[in-house]
Amino acid sequence: xxxxxxxxxxxxxxxxxxxxxxxxxxxxxxxxxxxxxxxxxxxxxxxxxxxxxxxxxxxxxxxxxxxxxxxxxxxxxxxxxxxxxxxxxxxxxxxxxxxxxxxxxxxxxxxxxxxxxxxxxxxxxxxxxxxxxxxxxxxxxxxxxxxxxxxxxxxxxxxxxxxxxxxxxxxxxxxxxxxxxxxxxxxxxxxxxxxxxxxxxxxxxxxxxxxxxxxxxxxxxxxxxxxxxxxxxxxxxxxxxxxxxxxxxxxxxxxxxxxxxxxxxxxxxxxxxxxxxxxxxxxxxxxxxxxxxxxxxxxxxxxxxxxxxxxxxxxxxxxxxxxxxxxxxxxxxxxxxxxxxxxxxxxxxxxxxxxxxxxxxxxxxxxxxxxxxxxxxxxxxxxxxxxxxxx
Numbered sequence: 001x002x003x004x005x006x007x008x009x010x011x012x013x014x015x016x017x018x019x020x021x022x023x024x025x026x027x028x029x030x031x032x033x034x035x036x037x038x039x040x041x042x043x044x045x046x047x048x049x050x051x052x053x054x055x056x057x058x059x060x061x062x063x064x065x066x067x068x069x070x071x072x073x074x075x076x077x078x079x080x081x082x083x084x085x086x087x088x089x090x091x092x093x094x095x096x097x098x099x100x101x102x103x104x105x106x107x108x109x110x111x112x113x114x115x116x117x118x119x120x121x122x123x124x125x126x127x128x129x130x131x132x133x134x135x136x137x138x139x140x141x142x143x144x145x146x147x148x149x150x151x152x153x154x155x156x157x158x159x160x161x162x163x164x165x166x167x168x169x170x171x172x173x174x175x176x177x178x179x180x181x182x183x184x185x186x187x188x189x190x191x192x193x194x195x196x197x198x199x200x201x202x203x204x205x206x207x208x209x210x211x212x213x214x215x216x217x218x219x220x221x222x223x224x225x226x227x228x229x230x231x232x233x234x235x236x237x238x239x240x241x242x243x244x245x246x247x248x249x250x251x252x253x254x255x256x257x258x259x260x261x262x263x264x265x266x267x268x269x270x271x272x273x274x275x276x277x278x279x280x281x282x283x284x285x286x287x288x289x290x291x292x293x294x295x296x297x298x299x300x301x302x303x304x305x306x307x308x309x310x311x312x313x314x315x316x317x318x319x320x321x322x323x324x325x326x327x328x329x330x331x332x333x334x335x336x337x338x339x340x341x342x343x344x345x346x347x348x349x350x351x352x353x354x355x356x357x358x359x360x361x362x363x364x365x366x367x368x369x370x371x372x373x374x375x376x377x378x379x380x381x382x383x384x385x386x387x388x389x390x391x
Contacts, residue, residue: 001038001039001040002034002037002039002040002054003039003040003041003042004021004026004039004040004041004042004054004061004062005026005027005041005042005043005044005046006021006025006026006027006041006042006043006044006049007025007026007027007044008044009044010025010026010044011043011044011049014041014049014050014064015049016376017374017375017376017377018064018376018377019052019063019064019105019108019110019374019377020060020062020063020064020110020377020379021041021052021060021061021062021063021064022059022060022061023056023058023059023060023061025061026061026062027044034054035054035055035056035057035128035163036053036054036055036127036128036129036130036131036132037053037054037129037132038051038052038053038054038065038073038129039051039052039053039054039062040069041062041064048069049067050064050065050066050067051064051065051066051067051068051069051071051073052064052065052066052110052129053065053111053127053128053129053130053132053133054129055127055128055129055162057162057163058161058162063105063110063111063127063129064110065077065108065109065110073133073136074136075136075139075140076140077136078109078133078136078137078139078140078141079140079143079144081102081107081108081109082101082102082109082114082140082141082144083144084107085101085102085103085107085109086101086144086145088107088372089101089370092369092370093369093370095184096182096183096184097116097118097182098116098117098118098179098181098182098183098202099115099116099202099205099368099370100113100114100115100116100202100203100368100370100371101114101115101116101370102114103370103371103372103380104126104380105374105377105379105380106371106372106373106374106380107372109130110127110130111125111126111127111129111130112124112125112126112130112137113126113198114141115197115198115199115200115202116145117179117181117190117192117199117200118179118180118181119147119148119149120147120148120149120150120151120173120175120179120192121141121145121147121149121150121151122150122151122153122192122198122199123137123138123141123150123151123152123153123171123198124152124153124154124156124197124198125137125152125154125159126156126158126159126162127162127164128162128163128164131162131164138150138171142172147172147173148172148173149170149172149173149174149175149179149192150170150171150172150173151168151169151170151171151175151192151193151198152167152168152169152170152171153168153192153197153198153199154166154167154168154169155167155168157301168193168194175192175193176193178190178191178192178199178254179192179199181200183205183229184205184209184233185236186229186232186233186236186262187258187261187262188200188227188229188232188258188261189227189254189257189258189261190227191227191250191254194250195227195251196226196251196297200227200229201226201229201295202368202370202371203335203367203368203370203371203383204229204230204295204333204367204368204383204385205368205370206365206368206369207331207333207365207368207385208229208230208233209233210363210365210387211230211233211234211293211331211387212233212234212236212237212239213237214291214329214331214362214387215233215234215235215237215238215239215291216237216238216239217238217239217240217290218234218239218240218289218290218291218329219239219240219241219288219289219290219291220234220235220239220241220242220243220289220290220291220292220293221242221243221245221282221289221291221292221293221320221323222234222242222243222244222245222293222295223245223275223278223279223292223293223294223295223296223316223320224245224246224275224294224295224296224297225244225245225246225251225252225255225270225293225295226246226248226251226255226295227251227254227255227258228244228254228255228256228258228259228268228270229258230293230295230331231243231244231255231259231268231293232255232258232259232262232264232268234291234293235259235262235264235267235268236262236264239267239291240267241267241268241269242264242267242268242269243269243270243271243289244268244269244270244271245270245271245272245273245275245278246270246272246273246275247272247273247274247275248272249272252270252271252272255268255270256268256270275296275316276312276315276316276319279316279319279320279323280319282319282323283319283322283323287323288323288324288325288328289323289324289328290324290327290328290329291324291328291329291330291331292320292321292323292324292328292329292330292331293331294316294317294320294330294331294332294333295331295333296312296313296316296333296334297335298334298335298336298337299312299313299334299336299339300334300336300337300338300339301336301338302338303338305338306338306339309336309338309339310339310343310347313334313339313344313347314347314350314351317330317332317347317348317351317352318351318354318355320332320351321351321352321355321357321359321390322355324357324390325390326390326391327389327390327391328389328390329362329387329388329389329390330348330359330386330387330388330389330390331385331386331387331388332348332385332386332388333383333384333385333386334383334384335382335383335384336382337379337382339384341364341384344384344386345364345386348386348388357390358390358391359388359389359390359391360388360389360390360391361386361387361388362387362388362389363385363386363387364384364385364386364387365384365385365386365387366381366383366384366385367381367382367383371383
């Protein structure tokens with residue numbers, strides 16, 4: 001097995017439990033040859049630290065898989081890790097059978113996402129190292145979950161950074177029909193083939209539930225509504241009306257089906273449109289809502305896009321606040337990892353100032369528990385969800 005030796009004093013993060021070794025931390029005199037190959041990581045004196053897979057073309061040169069020198073990275077390894085991850089979800093969500101069952105670094109399997117939709121599995125392999133181990137991963141998933149359907153959703157743009165091609169591949173079963181899941185009493189159709197992420201946003205499950213508590217008796221505007229989960233949850237919990245906006249006609253058709261499935265279709269209206277334009281148009285018409293939900297895609301996909309992305313967040317929050325009077329509520333979210341919590345709060349504060357509104361922060365929340373956050377690795381936390389009231 002090839003070995004990667006770190007420079008002096010570059011082992012502290014790894015010892016503390018961080019799972020990434022950066023290229024500038026490696027002694028340039030020692031190189032691994034195989035792309036995505038599993039290597040041993042040593043400190044500057046040659047002492048074993050961990051095992052991980054290597055990519056010479058990535059800033060993150062090694063992603064750690066194990067701290068055990070004798071542990072083989074094979075089908076049994078993946079079975080054990082997946083089993084541990086599944087048991088964690090079963091403890092936290094005994095009433096659910098659909099969730100993100102493997103969250104990359106959060107479950108010590110960097111570069112691998114697995115979402116469980118009842119008896120269907122959607123896998124996403126994001127790195128060259130995991131790509132080399134694909135067969136072991138699929139076999140382990142088959143044994144543990146006995147799924148009726150398996151789809152590889154390798155259509156994430158992140159794969160380009162690893163030199164990997166994008167695509168969707170059916171491993172088992174037929175995914176022409178959507179999956180049907182249940183989440184805290186809601187039934188929802190999920191598009192496994194073309195839906196965003198792997199089809200659904202499990203990371204907001206608890207935020208949707210909490211947000212719905214405040215929606216009772218309110219007229220709700222749900223921007224970037226996708227397949228309707230936020231708005232339908234609100235309607236099921238007493239909202240007097242929901243207007244959902246999304247730019248994807250296919251997503252809106254599924255949202256309408258989901259609303260009907262949950263018997264709230266008379267309360268929910270879904271309209272195709274660009275959320276920025278719709279928000280501005282509603283402001284111009286002097287429309288008012290009692291609650292506005294903003295759950296946009298990541299506007300900041302990299303550090304280089306931070307300034308541009310911040311402008312996007314500022315604009316939607318500003319326009320949303322103009323639609324709210326005193327007592328109105330704003331639920332504002334960001335899934336951009338490169339936008340910090342503090343910066344996100346500053347954007348909302350700036351938007352409130354420009355809209356001549358005063359805001360009370362009721363709750364500040366993060367991703368659901370099936371997206372576990374490692375204290376040793378702050379990169380595992382990305383979702384920000386502010387629940388605010390106009391006072």
